[in-house]
Amino acid sequence: MKEVKLNTPLKEEDVRDLKVGDVVYISGYICTSRDMGHLKMKEVIENGEKLPVDLTGGVIFHAGPVVKKKDSGFELRVIGPTTSIRMEPHSDFIGNLGVKMIVGKGGMDEGTSKALQKYGMTYLQAPPGCAVVLGEKVEQIENVFWMELGVPEALWVLKVKEFGPLVVGMDSTGNSIYRDIKVNGKKLIEKMF
Amino acid sequence: MEKVKNIKTPLSDKLIQNLKAGENVTISGYIYTGRDAAHKRLIDLLKEGKKLPIEINGQIIYYVGPAPTPPGYKCGSAGPTTSYRMDPYTPTLLDLGLKGMIGKGLRSKEVIESMKKNGAVYFAAIGGVAAVIAKSIKSSEVVAYEDLGPEAIHKYYVEDFPVIVCIDAKGNNLYESEPPKYKKK
C-alpha cells in the first residue's frame, strides 16, 4: 500500500498504477456531481451539447457542498461524500467523458468495476462524516453550473490542495474491497445459518 | 353455478382421494379450530411426549380466531386466517392423521408434500366473508386453551360451510393453476 500525491488533469498511467488500499491526495480541480447532476450531464450530451467543464483527466466527487454566499461568488464551508451506489447506473457514461477518478463513499458495483477497467479509472473513498477536514482542503470555489438544480446538486468546480486522504476502494484491474467484503460476509452468513 | 356437493365429517380416505382442486363443496359436521398460539402449544406438547387435548386423527382444523359471539348467535364472525403461519407445525399434525385444513392463502412445499404422503386436503374459505361463515356455525364450545381468547381451540358443529377444495391430496394447487390462466403481459 502506497501513499501518492497526484495533480489534475490525471494521466491514465498514474491511475492504472493505483491499487486497492493505496492512499491518494489530489491537487488541482475536482467537480462535484450527484443524483440530479449526473442526469443533467446525460441530458446535455444526449442533446448534442457540450458540458460546461472539460472532464478529460478529471475527478468526479459524489458530494453536495455547504456554501456561504459572498459578494463575489461563494465560499465553501464543509463538504463530504454522499453514497455512491446511487450513481451506479452512470459509470460507463462517466468513463466515456474521460474522467479518471470517482470519489465517494460506500463503494460501487460490478458495472462500475467494468467501467474502471475499460477506461482506466479508479474509485476512491473519501472519509465519510469528516466534512470539516475535507472542506479545509478546498482552496476556493472556482465555478458553479446548473444552480437551477439546487445548491447540493449543482456542478461545483473546486480548486483543491492535497485533497484527501482518499483510499482506493476499487482499482482499474477489477479489484474491489467492497466485493471482497460482500463475498466474505456471505460465507460467514452461510456458516452461521 | 354448478350444484354444490355437501361433504360430512369425519372425511373418509376414499372421499379425500376423490376431492379435486377447484371443487366447490360445503362441509357439515364437527371441526376444530386452531391458529398460531394453539398450534405452538400442541407441537410443544408432542415434543415433550405429552397427550394432546384434542384428537387429531381423522379431523379437520379450521384456522380461525373468531369474533366474540353476540347474543342470539352460536358464533361471532369467523372467517379464515392466513394459513402460511401454521406451516411450520402442519406436517407433524398431518403425520398424526389430520385429514383436512380450512384456511386461506398459500401453503409451503413441505406441507403439500406431507398432504400427498398422508392423504389430506386443504380447503380455502373465503377471507373476509366472516359474517356469512358465522351463520353456518351451529354450535361452538371451547375445548382447550380458553386463556388464549380468540386463539382457543373450539369445536364447531357446522352446516353447509362453503369452501373450495384448494389443494387436493394429489398436490393440485388452485393458487398455482388458476392465476396463470388470467395473467396478461
Place this chain on the structure above:
Amino acid sequence: MREVNAKQIKEKVKELFLTANFHIGEDVLNAIKEASVKENSETGKNVLNMILDNYKIAANEVLAICQDTGLAILFIKLGQEVHINGNWEEAINEGVKEAYVEGYLRKSSVTDPVFDRKNTKTNCPAIIYTDIVPGDKIEFLVTPKGFGSENMSRLAMMKPADGSEGIVNFIVETVKIAGPNPCPPTIIGVCVGGTTDQASVMAKKATLRKVGEHNPDPRYSDMERQALEKINNLGIGPAGLGGNTTSLWVNIDYKPTHIAGMPVAVNVCCHAARHASGVI
C-alpha cells in the same frame, strides 16, 4: 377556546369503530359491485358475490364484516382552539375498548410482541396520529386494520434514479409476492417521499382515500393507473383463486423528501377496507 369533554371523545371514537366494523363504505361497495360484473373468472365472480352478501348480512345483523377486527388506528385533526377536559389518550382508548367489548368485536392486540404475546383483552392500545390544525373542531378518521393485509405491506428506500418506473414495479411486485394472502381484491395505498416513518404512515392513510378518485397531480395519477393495470394483469384474482380483479384501486400520495432518497411505502388493504370519519 372551545371546551370538549373526554366523554365526548370516548363516545365519538366508540361510535366510529362500531360503524367501521359493521358498515362498509359506499365507494368500496360500488367498486366490488362493478368488479363482480366485469370479472372474467367464474370462481372470481362467486367470491365477489359472496363478499357483497357478507356486507349485507354484516350491516343488517350487526355482525363484524371480518373477524379480524384489526388494530385500532386513528388519524385525528385536533383544532388548536380546543381545550380538552380530561385525558386525551385515555378517552380514545376507552372508546376503542367499549366499541370492541360492546360490539362483540375481536380483541387482537397482544402486549410484548416477541416473548409473552399476551392478549390485552381490550384491543388497546390504539395507534393514534394527531395533527394540530387551526380551528375549534376535532376531526376523526378511524380504521380497524386487519393483519392479513398489513403483513403484506412493504417499504423500500429507493434511489432517485429508480424513477416512476421503479416505483410502479415495486408496487406491482409487492402485490405479486402477497398473492392470495391479503384477501384480494385489495386496495393499495402508497406514499413516495418523506422518511421511513412518514412514508409508512401516509401510505396507510392513502388506503383510506376514496376508491375511484385519483391523485390530482397527473404524473402521479398516471403511476396509479399503470400500477393498477399491471396488478390486474397478474391474474391473481379475488381470493387469489384466479381472475382479473386483483386490486380495486391504487392510491399514491407523495411528500417532500431528502435529495439523496426516494422512500416508497406500500400499504396493502384487503377488500374489507373499513373506515369511518366524524367530527366533534
